Amino acid sequence: MRRALAVLSIVSFVAASSAGCASVADSIDPDRLSVPAEQNRPIRLTVWLYERTGLEPFLERYAREHPDVRIEWFVSQFEDVHNHLQTAFAAGSGAPDVCLIEVSFIERFKRFPDYFYNLADFGAASLRDDYLDWKWRQATSADGGFVFGLPTDIGPMAMLYRPERFERAGLPADRESVARMIRTWDDFLRVGEQIRKQTGKPVISNIHELYQAILGQSQRQYFDPATGELIMASNPEVRRAWDYAVRAYRLGLSAGLQTWQPEWAEALADGGFAVLLSPSWMLNYVKTNAPEAEGDWDVAAMPGGGGNRGGSFLTIPKESGHPKEAYDLVRWLTSPEIQLELYRRENNFPSARVVFDDPIVRDKRDPFFRNAPVGRLFADSARRLKPAYEGPYQFVVVTAVESVLYKVERGELAPEQAWNEAVSLVRKQLSAVGASAFIREEGRNNPP
Numbered sequence: 001m002r003r004a005l006a007v008l009s010i011v012s013f014v015a016a017s018s019a020g021c022a023s024v025a026d027s028i029d030p031d032r033l034s035v036p037a038e039q040n041r042p043i044r045l046t047v048w049l050y051e052r053t054g055l056e057p058f059l060e061r062y063a064r065e066h067p068d069v070r071i072e073w074f075v076s077q078f079e080d081v082h083n084h085l086q087t088a089f090a091a092g093s094g095a096p097d098v099c100l101i102e103v104s105f106i107e108r109f110k111r112f113p114d115y116f117y118n119l120a121d122f123g124a125a126s127l128r129d130d131y132l133d134w135k136w137r138q139a140t141s142a143d144g145g146f147v148f149g150l151p152t153d154i155g156p157m158a159m160l161y162r163p164e165r166f167e168r169a170g171l172p173a174d175r176e177s178v179a180r181m182i183r184t185w186d187d188f189l190r191v192g193e194q195i196r197k198q199t200g201k202p203v204i205s206n207i208h209e210l211y212q213a214i215l216g217q218s219q220r221q222y223f224d225p226a227t228g229e230l231i232m233a234s235n236p237e238v239r240r241a242w243d244y245a246v247r248a249y250r251l252g253l254s255a256g257l258q259t260w261q262p263e264w265a266e267a268l269a270d271g272g273f274a275v276l277l278s279p280s281w282m283l284n285y286v287k288t289n290a291p292e293a294e295g296d297w298d299v300a301a302m303p304g305g306g307g308n309r310g311g312s313f314l315t316i317p318k319e320s321g322h323p324k325e326a327y328d329l330v331r332w333l334t335s336p337e338i339q340l341e342l343y344r345r346e347n348n349f350p351s352a353r354v355v356f357d358d359p360i361v362r363d364k365r366d367p368f369f370r371n372a373p374v375g376r377l378f379a380d381s382a383r384r385l386k387p388a389y390e391g392p393y394q395f396v397v398v399t400a401v402e403s404v405l406y407k408v409e410r411g412e413l414a415p416e417q418a419w420n421e422a423v424s425l426v427r428k429q430l431s432a433v434g435a436s437a438f439i440r441e442e443g444r445n446n447p448p
Contacts, residue, residue, distance in 0.1 A: 043322050045329060046096040047073040050081045052285065053100065053152075053312070054346035058333060069325060078102065079395070085317070089115050095317035097326040101149060103311045106139055107228075108392040110148055117316040119147040122327040130336055134387035135351045139313045149313030150334040151351035153342070155279030156381035157213060157307035159300045160286070160369070165274035169198035175372060179301040185214055185244050188303045192253045195274055202255035202273045204248065205264055208405040211245035212398075213277040216307040216388065222398075222426075223391025223438065230430065230439045232397065233423045242422075246415045249408060256409040265289040277302065279309040280349040280378045287368050299372035306385030311351065349378050356382070393435050400425045 049055055056073060063071045074096070076084065082105045088094035089112070101109055109116070124147045128136050131151050139149040159182070163173035171191065172181060182188050192203040204210055215221055218237035223230060232238050248254060255273045257264040267273055269290035276286070276297075286297065314330040316323050332338060339350035340360050355361055356379050364375030391397075404422040407413040413421060427439050 041068050042070045043068060043325050044070045044072065045098060045320075045322060045326055047071060047098045047100075047329075048081050048085065048096045049073055049075050049100050050078040050102070051075060052281070054284075054342055054348055055100075055152075055333065057345075058338060058342065062329060062332060069329070071329070082395075085109075088317075088319070093319065095319040097316065097320040097322060098330055099315050099317055100152070100312050101315050103138060103313075104390050104394040104398065106148065106313055107223075107390060107394065109315070110139075110141070111392060113141070113146050113148070115318050116148050117318055117320070117323045117327075118145075119150065119316065119327060119330070120145060122324065122331075124150060124327075124331075127331070130352050130354050132351055132353045132382075135311065138387075138390075139315075149315035150330050152312045152314060152334055153281065153310075153339070153348040154351045154382060155281055155308050155310035156349055156378045156385060157216065157277060157279055157302045157309060158374070158377045158381055159302050160276040160278045160283075160297050161300060162271060162274045162296055163298050163370070164296065165195055165199060165201060165271070169195040171195070173298075175298050175300040178298075182300070182303050185303055189244070189247055189251065189253070192248065192275070193251050196252055199274075201271070203253040203275050205255050205257045205267060205273045205276065206259060206406070206409060207245040207249045207254050208402045209259060209277055210248050210254075211241050211401070211405060212309065213302070213307060214244050214304065215241035216309055217304050217386065219386045219388050221388050221390070222394060223389065225389040228391060228438060230391075230397075230426070232426055239419070242419060245405060246408070246418070249415060254409060258406060269293045271296070280343075280347050280374070281310060283347040283366065283369070283374065294368045295370060297368075298370045299366075299374055299377055301377060302381055306381040306383070308382075308385050308387065347374070349382060391438070393430055393433065393438060396429050396433060396435070397426050400429045 047059060056075070059071050059073050063069060081099070082101065085095060085099050085101075127150070132154065135151045135154060137144070139151065140147050159178075161178060166173040166178065171194065172178065182191055195201070195203050215238060218241070220231070220235055220237055222232045222235070222238065255267060257267055257272065268276070268286055269292050276282070278286075286293070314334055316326045316330065320326050334352075336350065336352035336355045339352045340355045340358060342348045343350050344360055344364070350356070350361070361375045361379055364373070365371045366374045401422050404413065404418055404425060407421075408415055408418050430436065430439050
């Protein structure tokens with residue numbers, strides 16, 4: 001039912017927005033945006049977040065330090081936050097003062113600038129050099145003149161692994177040796193096959209995690225950055241990641257556990273699999289949900305180079321009656337100083353490049369993961385990664401591909417049939433959400 005409602009809200013949003021919004025709003029005078037403070041205090045700001053962002057304590061702190069501002073925040077599931085925002089836009093009311101938007105949704109919202117305040121009108125452009133250039137550009141218009149949101153975190157990748165499992169397979173288990181031994185994805189499968197044969201245990205939790213990690217190292221994924229059109233079937237990088245995932249399945253390396261489900265969390269604790277390809281923000285999830293596994297996991301560099309999974313932006317919908325105050329909050333939450341604190345507490349890796357060499361990042365070690373130098377490892381990953389273009393319907397495609405790979409894992413679909421099934425399902429899902437225009441070129445070049 002939730003997925004059906006999501007589809008309806010997306011279609012409504014596209015229809016309403018296409019009819020009522022065609023151009024970037026005229027330049028705005030920030031001094032005329034909000035009700036004068038003395039006439040309307042305390043100001044109430046509503047903030048929408050999704051789960052596991054770690055931002056709530058900082059909202060509390062901001063409210064304490066700014067007694068003339070009252071902050072109410074609402075936390076929903078990841079997909080629901082974006083769907084609710086779309087529904088509010090379509091309805092013409094109900095949007096918050098500040099909304100967190102994840103990178104896989106930002107391109108979709110960028111198509112409708114009239115629903116957002118341009119943060120450049122509040123001076124945001126002066127902050128650009130504080131952040132990674134590619135991260136900044138993800139939330140700006142093509143010409144850089146419209147700033148939709150300020151960057152929060154990024155998700156550089158590293159490889160979590162269980163040294164005991166490597167030792168049982170007769171392999172070196174210290175993090176430096178593991179990194180040298182597994183430099184490429186072919187190395188990964190070769191070592192994984194040895195672990196499986198020697199221990200009888202799975203290596204990865206599921207093949208979608210592997211697929212996602214490999215594809216995450218490619219700049220071109222599902223949509224053409226120049227045209228926005230679907231290129232899934234014609235992009236060799238997508239097929240390459242897919243083929244590695246299917247090879248892992250055929251080698252018996254997967255535990256077949258769906259990410260985020262209770263069984264997956266239990267396997268983190270009891271050794272249900274040996275390797276987790278992890279963004280930095282997932283470290284706290286492991287620590288929270290598998291506290292008994294302290295010392296059982298270590299961290300090494302990611303095969304194939306860097307990579308990114310996730311990251312978000314704080315935006316101000318046009319419905320806000322207090323955009324100046326909302327911007328002050330957004331700027332504070334995304335400042336290098338607060339990003340540094342958030343990283344120290346939650347392992348949400350900063351998008352503010354000016355703090356990469358700060359001792360809090362550079363020297364950070366985590367006792368839970370055998371005192372691994374997590375700060376250096378994830379900073380190195382962030383520096384090496386090649387940022388990918390995530391198209392306006394990235395999440396629709398990701399969800400469709402994930403569902404097909406899980407069907408393979410459950411034995412419901414033969415691997416040799418799965419690729420065509422995935423391509424077909426992606427096209428159907430895009431059509432269902434009113435995004436047929438994005439599959440036009442793909443359809444001509446690669447008929448179903």
